[in-house]
Amino acid sequence: MCKTTGFQDCLHYVFDYETPKTLVIPSIRVGCVFRFTQLLVVLYVVGYVCVVQKAYQDTDSVISTVTTKVKGFAFTNTSDMGPHLWDVAEYVIPPQGDHSFFVLTNMVVTPEQTQSRCPELPNPSTTCVDDCDCIEGHSDPRGNGIQTGLCENYSTTVKTCEVLSWCPHEVDTKLPERALMSAAENFTVLIKNSITYPKFNIHRRNILPHINSSYLKRCEFNRTSDPDCPIFRLKHIVSEAGEDFQDMAVKGGILGILIDWSCDLDWWAKKCYPKYSFRRLDNKHPVNNVAPGYNFRFVKYYKKSDGEETRMLIKAYGIRFNVIAFGTAGKFGIVPTIVNLGAALSFLSLVPVVTDWFMLTCMKKRDFYSKQKVSYLTEDTESMPMGSTYGTQ
Amino acid sequence: MCKTTGFQDCLHYVFDYETPKTLVIPSIRVGCVFRFTQLLVVLYVVGYVCVVQKAYQDTDSVISTVTTKVKGFAFTNTSDMGPHLWDVAEYVIPPQGDHSFFVLTNMVVTPEQTQSRCPELPNPSTTCVDDCDCIEGHSDPRGNGIQTGLCENYSTTVKTCEVLSWCPHEVDTKLPERALMSAAENFTVLIKNSITYPKFNIHRRNILPHINSSYLKRCEFNRTSDPDCPIFRLKHIVSEAGEDFQDMAVKGGILGILIDWSCDLDWWAKKCYPKYSFRRLDNKHPVNNVAPGYNFRFVKYYKKSDGEETRMLIKAYGIRFNVIAFGTAGKFGIVPTIVNLGAALSFLSLVPVVTDWFMLTCMKKRDFYSKQKVSYLTEDTESMPMGSTYGTQ
Amino acid sequence: MCKTTGFQDCLHYVFDYETPKTLVIPSIRVGCVFRFTQLLVVLYVVGYVCVVQKAYQDTDSVISTVTTKVKGFAFTNTSDMGPHLWDVAEYVIPPQGDHSFFVLTNMVVTPEQTQSRCPELPNPSTTCVDDCDCIEGHSDPRGNGIQTGLCENYSTTVKTCEVLSWCPHEVDTKLPERALMSAAENFTVLIKNSITYPKFNIHRRNILPHINSSYLKRCEFNRTSDPDCPIFRLKHIVSEAGEDFQDMAVKGGILGILIDWSCDLDWWAKKCYPKYSFRRLDNKHPVNNVAPGYNFRFVKYYKKSDGEETRMLIKAYGIRFNVIAFGTAGKFGIVPTIVNLGAALSFLSLVPVVTDWFMLTCMKKRDFYSKQKVSYLTEDTESMPMGSTYGTQ
Secondary structure, eight states: OTTTSOHHHHHHHHHOEEEEOEEEEOOHHHHHHHHHHHHHHHHIIIIIIIIITOTTEEEEEOEEEEEEEEEOOEEEEETTTEEEEEOHHHHEESTTOOSEEEEEEEEEEEEEEEEEEEEOOOOTTTBOSSGGGSOTTOBOTTSSSEEEEEEEESSSSOEEEEEEEEESOOOTTOOOSSOTTGGGGGOEEEEEEEEEEGGGTEEEESSOTTOOHHHHHHOOOBTTTBTTOOEEEHHHHHHHTTOOHHHHHHHOEEEEEEEEOOEEOSGGGOBOOOEEEEEEOSOOSOSSOSSOSOEEEEEEEEEOTTSOEEEEEEEEEEEEEEEEEEOEEEEEOHHHHHHHHHHHHHHHTHHHHHHHHHHHHHSTTHHHHHHHHEEEOOGGGGGSOOOOOGGGO | OTTTSOHHHHHHHHHOEEEEOEEEEOOHHHHHHHHHHHHHHHHIIIIIIIIITOTTEEEEEOEEEEEEEEEOOEEEEETTTEEEEEOHHHHEESTTOOSEEEEEEEEEEEEEEEEEEEEOOOOTTTBOSSGGGSOTTOBOTTSSSEEEEEEEESSSSOEEEEEEEEESOOOTTOOOSSOTTGGGGGOEEEEEEEEEEGGGTEEEESSOTTOOHHHHHHOOOBTTTBTTOOEEEHHHHHHHTTOOHHHHHHHOEEEEEEEEOOEEOSGGGOBOOOEEEEEEOSOOSOSSOSSOSOEEEEEEEEEOTTSOEEEEEEEEEEEEEEEEEEOEEEEEOHHHHHHHHHHHHHHHTHHHHHHHHHHHHHSTTHHHHHHHHEEEOOGGGGGSOOOOOGGGO | OTTTSOHHHHHHHHHOEEEEOEEEEOOHHHHHHHHHHHHHHHHIIIIIIIIITOTTEEEEEOEEEEEEEEEOOEEEEETTTEEEEEOHHHHEESTTOOSEEEEEEEEEEEEEEEEEEEEOOOOTTTBOSSGGGSOTTOBOTTSSSEEEEEEEESSSSOEEEEEEEEESOOOTTOOOSSOTTGGGGGOEEEEEEEEEEGGGTEEEESSOTTOOHHHHHHOOOBTTTBTTOOEEEHHHHHHHTTOOHHHHHHHOEEEEEEEEOOEEOSGGGOBOOOEEEEEEOSOOSOSSOSSOSOEEEEEEEEEOTTSOEEEEEEEEEEEEEEEEEEOEEEEEOHHHHHHHHHHHHHHHTHHHHHHHHHHHHHSTTHHHHHHHHEEEOOGGGGGSOOOOOGGGO
16 A cells, blocks of 8 residues: 555554544543442452462472481380381381381281292182192182192191292281381471472572571471471371371371472562471272272391291381472562453453443433434435545555 | 642543544444454354363362282292292382382392302403403493403303402393293282372372272273273283283383373362373384383392302393373362453454454445544644643643 | 334344544654554564563473483492492392482491390480499480390490390491492483373473484483483582582482473474483581481391391482473463463553553643544533434443
8 A cells, every 4th residue: 555655645654643532521420430440450450360369470380309317216026026126227118218208007927938838828719628629720819829739738627729829828817906016106207308499490498597407406396386397206297187196007008298388489578488288198998998008018038048038028007108399489470460461451441331331321311421422324424525535544 | 730720620630531432333244244253252262262271260280199009929930940929029119009110020030149259241341361351450331340350261162351249240131032920911900099189179089989899899990891990900001002011021111000180170060080091101112222121130138157148139120100190170260260351352352443444445435434433633623712621631 | 122122223233333433643753652652562472472481382291201220330348348349239229210219329337236135325315324224114215225224334434224126236427438439420320211291292202313322322411512312420410510429429418310391392493302400409518407418227137047137237328319300391372372462452452542641741732632532521512403312222
């Protein structure tokens, strides 16, 4: 278009400013409606979006590293182990002190297992009368090994098929009613947690700057008196999770130590402290409870003087503690701010629509107002003299 | 300004309502264009943003805890171990049943290693003719130990430098062609996964409420018949990942059990179920394949009757299963809703622009319309009588 | 309303198009202000939001799997172990080669511990004169076991209470000044990292396609010469983290290998490479430093020929390497695009407001302009003849 017409017109086309003709309505009531709706929008933006939701912030999620160190020892005196003192190296599995650590509280020990032949534990599918009932080489998935085809005396009363496996078999029915290591409730754990918000290059630790070493040596976490102490008594953790330690220790379970690192990094609110909470993560006793609690089997291998390999099988029941650091950091960001302001602005653009509607429907003088505001295009106005046709461009 | 003029004017200034004068075009075609473009915007907002993208939702990402329990045993009969029955305590490493567990499927065993002196494994850099070829104290990074400076017979034909290290050395070239524990394909694993969406305080488990214990005792995951059963047969997992178990078992690999916990927490669509999928996570056989499969070495330590420490070195090949829970939960949030509505509104403000453009360029009566709509300011209108100057404020 | 009036009116109501009357101001200065403010908004949208912030992108966060394989061996010659060669199976704990692995660099070994009775280590609370100072069954949390009630000679000069525990006790004060396994600095680690962006179904590895096996066999990571090689020398990692390996090896520590997987998946910028960085994750020596460095205790169990269980307690100091893959992938998404464009548009709607304000306050001819633009509604205009009342609808 600029090509066809002269350069002068082109300048006009670009730089002439087209502004709507407006009409001033000197009515307090209309004015009030106008200002009031405006106020509502502004209030929403400032009050809710900015203050409550902090929608002006960029966010980043946490990267965390955890080390844990358990302290304490327990003394047990059982028939198959005799008097025994348990220290950290024995009851914490694995020993590395990672973000997830297991504390042994109860166990079924099967001391002298060797690869050999022995009769199965008696149950409907393993009991037999004579060798004919046992198929050589057959292995029952619910059993303990490969059947040799023989039928042996399990006890004076019962005969069961002989199997090749680690013998003698574990009898995990004789799990102690009361947790062997009930003393575990007084163990303490030191949790060191360093986090990073890579986007903002922020690094924090759960050992806060104002805490000194001497305090750390004697303190113990307590929501009211010592909320910043990173040393926790196991009993305290479990009870805060709404469980009873002794009860949980028998069959084991999984306990979450949640550290909420939600941070507001803006200078006017430099809040970035860890908030601890505790929750049992496995299901306790709902209807559909398969393999309740938490346990696993591990072994210690030995070699007899004659070179034969023996092992001690331990079915370990205990509490696995998972330290889970989560949270998001928020910091003023230009893009979210613009986006939210923009969204708010477009609501401001609604205000005149509302006010016009009010003015042209609810006011007594609505007909008068509308006559002044709206002019109705009629064909006969066609006959008016032509003026500049500039507007068509 | 309010100061200079009277209070009356000030009130006017604040409460007078300024509304644009408008012109009504009684043209069906223009009207259609107007309504149609309006419709498009509204459709986009309702149809796409809300229904498809759920842009009105706040989101939070998942925190998950996993325990796994493998069941099954395998029988092997090799030259250096003899008949041996493998149970969970032996072939699952580590035994804790964490979210990442390893199932041993193949191995190279070096039974009786002791700290002593023995000739290196023969290779160009270790073969020698006499002691002069071996430098005492020299250690070759690709070798197995510290050279003693002697040149010994490795076999009747080859002489190699003697080194101080764990002897005899492992010869991992004799890896079984067919996986030793091929029976592992029939092992089953029970996966218990509890998740949390902290922002919404939502807790879920992959054992769904409608599942009862008796079902859990016998069921096995199957996409069609048992999609909710949390017990998986290893062979099934691997085949769903598009691999062959026996093939994978030889050199090992890493397999991801992905649990998608994407949730829609709004009351009108309470969807929050786990979706299982399986993927091989390590690279199978691309061109740039260094150390294919997955293996690591671990040891069992023994002490001879004479107190000398010996160890059994096991180079373990197997499949590491990583249970990965991921996903985001969405729930109606006022801020995202407002932001998206706002954005849509500002598009509505485009509609008149489009329509005006259409009216003033594509319509026959465009000149007439423009004359009525647009008035061109000319200098001579300067001479008109002064009216109220209110508008200048 | 459509019901009360005829269908004709109804059509009008729906399809008549109401457009604001406008006034063209042929002033270059006003025009410039108008165009300039317009330009600013457009520049912000295009330049900042799109180019810098990529606000038009959908994002997803990474799911990562890591395997690590350490290579190298070290030779030590200590009083209590004699000449000893350490290989991977011994100094990497746990051996699985997970995303977090520990390299043993220093240790305190307590070889022949048995469950028995021995005098406590001397300290104010354990020293005694005679048996009366020792309470049978008493256990001091800072001690090593359960007191038997006897007072025994710890040395020729000191007497301490006898306790039942693993004896002899560990004396961890004799930690070597210089790390036992200083050779560890030359160990290398191969890191294999596979990542997934589930939302975009993108899979990547840190072993880039253009890398071939032969290169991988000999290469070593170097920021300048080999930035893509996934094999790292421990010394190099530690020094890039700003630490001295030998210094860190004495008391241990935690070192983060951060892999930044931030990806731009849009076709015009297919950028998706890992960026490595290294940071020490534990606190080095601030004021509040409890349990500095990183260490844990683990044991090897043996059985004497007489069947008595003995153990070797090792307090392991070393460096734990945590491989942390993080980052977000961005890909063009329609919703974020719309939202940001919308926000920008609503700013465009501000432009006329600004320009009008400028025109009606800063221009010489402001009174004239305002007279033309704004008409002031006065009551006497009431007396004009009634026109169509269409506008009221």
